[in-house]
Amino acid sequence: MDRQIDLDEADEEAAAVAARPARQGFLPIVTNWFDRVFVGIYLFVALELLWMRFLEQSIPLTVCHVLALALGVLIVWKG
Amino acid sequence: MRSNAVGWLLLAPTIVILAIFGIMPFVYVLYVAFHQWNPFGANPLMIYNNGDNFRRLVFDQEFLTSIAFTLKFAFFAVASEIVLGYLLAQLFMKEFPGKGFFRTIHTLPLIVAPIVVGSVWRLMTTPSIGIIPYLLKSWFGIDMNIGRDANVAFALTVIMDIWHWTPLVTLTLLAALVSLPKEPFEQAQIDGANRWQIFWHITLPMIRPAILATVFIRLMDALRTVDEVWMLTGGGPGAATRYVGLHIWKLVFPKTDYGYGSAVSVIVLYLTLVMCWLLYVGLVARRDQKRTA
Numbered sequence: 001m002d003r004q005i006d007l008d009e010a011d012e013e014a015a016a017v018a019a020r021p022a023r024q025g026f027l028p029i030v031t032n033w034f035d036r037v038f039v040g041i042y043l044f045v046a047l048e049l050l051w052m053r054f055l056e057q058s059i060p061l062t063v064c065h066v067l068a069l070a071l072g073v074l075i076v077w078k079g
Numbered sequence: 080m081r082s083n084a085v086g087w088l089l090l091a092p093t094i095v096i097l098a099i100f101g102i103m104p105f106v107y108v109l110y111v112a113f114h115q116w117n118p119f120g121a122n123p124l125m126i127y128n129n130g131d132n133f134r135r136l137v138f139d140q141e142f143l144t145s146i147a148f149t150l151k152f153a154f155f156a157v158a159s160e161i162v163l164g165y166l167l168a169q170l171f172m173k174e175f176p177g178k179g180f181f182r183t184i185h186t187l188p189l190i191v192a193p194i195v196v197g198s199v200w201r202l203m204t205t206p207s208i209g210i211i212p213y214l215l216k217s218w219f220g221i222d223m224n225i226g227r228d229a230n231v232a233f234a235l236t237v238i239m240d241i242w243h244w245t246p247l248v249t250l251t252l253l254a255a256l257v258s259l260p261k262e263p264f265e266q267a268q269i270d271g272a273n274r275w276q277i278f279w280h281i282t283l284p285m286i287r288p289a290i291l292a293t294v295f296i297r298l299m300d301a302l303r304t305v306d307e308v309w310m311l312t313g314g315g316p317g318a319a320t321r322y323v324g325l326h327i328w329k330l331v332f333p334k335t336d337y338g339y340g341s342a343v344s345v346i347v348l349y350l351t352l353v354m355c356w357l358l359y360v361g362l363v364a365r366r367d368q369k370r371t372a
Contacts, residue, residue, distance in 0.1 A: 029360055042353055049346075052130075053137040061130075 025079040036079045040072035047071070105348075112341040119335045132342035142343060144318060145326040146350070152233070152322055153301035156240040160297055161290065163241065164248025171253050186246045193243070197310025200239045204311070225312065229319035232312045236320050239307055244300070248293050255289035256282075291362055295355050302351050323347050 024030050027039065051064035112132055116125040136142050171182055188196070203209045204225045215221040225232050259282070267277050283290075305324035308314070314321035314329070321329075327347070331340035 038356070042349075042356070045349055046353075049133065049137055052134050056134070 027075070027079040031079060033076065036076045037072075039079065040075045043075070044068040044072050108341045108344055111338055112345045114338045116338040117335050118337065125338075128338070132339045133346070135339060136342055136346060141318065141321075142323070142326060145321050145323045146347075148233075148318075148320065149302055149322040149324075152237060152240075152304070152320075153298055155237045156244075156301050157294060157297045159237070159241050160245045160248045161294060163245045164293070165252050165290075167245065167249040168252035168256055171249070172256055186250065188243050189246045191243070193304075193306040194310055196239060196243050197307040200235070200307075201311050204235060226316055229316055232316055232320050236308050236311060236322075239311060240301065240304065243307065244297060248297065251289055251293045252286060255286040259285055287362070291358070294358065298354065298358075299351055302347065302354075 025036075027036070029035075031039070047068045048061070048064055051059075051061060055064070111125070113127060113130060114125040115128045115131070117123070167185065171178065191199075203211050204223070206212045206224050206226070212223045215223050223231055225235060263281050263285075264277060267281055272280070303324045304322055305328055308320055308322055309325055309328070312320040314325045323343070324347075327340050327343050330336050330343060334340075
């Protein structure tokens, strides 16, 4: 290795990169974009399963796809 | 801007192994979950069925019951292991004669394979030859039959899991306790705090990350337990101990219903992730947020 790494500087840099995108939206915790995508996927799957169980006989699953996608976008955007 | 090439190079073997043995199988299971596939049936081809496997599982009473039993099992097993593990870790923090020997003996269950643990417990609990039914009968007059009483079978699977995995919790919490600084405890004693206050306000918050990591590991293990329970009870009596791992095994191997088995596996993974995330949010993220506010 031709140059030495300053660990303190590396830590500060990493903390700055990690901290920058975190924010407080309508979700009850501070999140970054990955957290919000994760929550969006959780809710997407839960909504689809519940819809299949209780509503699919009367309302087609396509409606659920649209609603779940909209909810996912809302969470990523404003969550 | 520092070059990350060396970092990526060092990470590459891990990423490649993770991709081959972790991510690719998961993607394949996800793919199979959307197909009807019974390779040993009349039609061995994989047929896309538009999510019918998921449609089937939300109405599958056996699956829903197995989920309920698994959650009950995981709750009792993990909670007992954490409490017992913490008490044993505190015991190992004190000096007493034969401490090293006892610590070694206590750790031995960890090195026994789960299938062997199941076999040993089956031998110990079989009504005609097992020592546990014999002692219960001769000492207390209790007639224990694991193949007949669902509650006894459930309790035994929990006790077996506790016996097998409490040492892991003890070792993890012992490592956390040993690494704690002495100053806060000395200050608390000078301030007149009693043992309960020291535990609640100092020890517990300081070992919280270790407890949480242990809960995650044990929860994930408990939710996918198969071999021990399969050996001890075979999922019975009835379906009283047919936990979800055992349910998946029965779907995939004896019934060779790979598509539906994959769908159930994906949902179990989903539930595990949700539970761990909720635990993380409830116990770490919100508390850290309050502290910084």
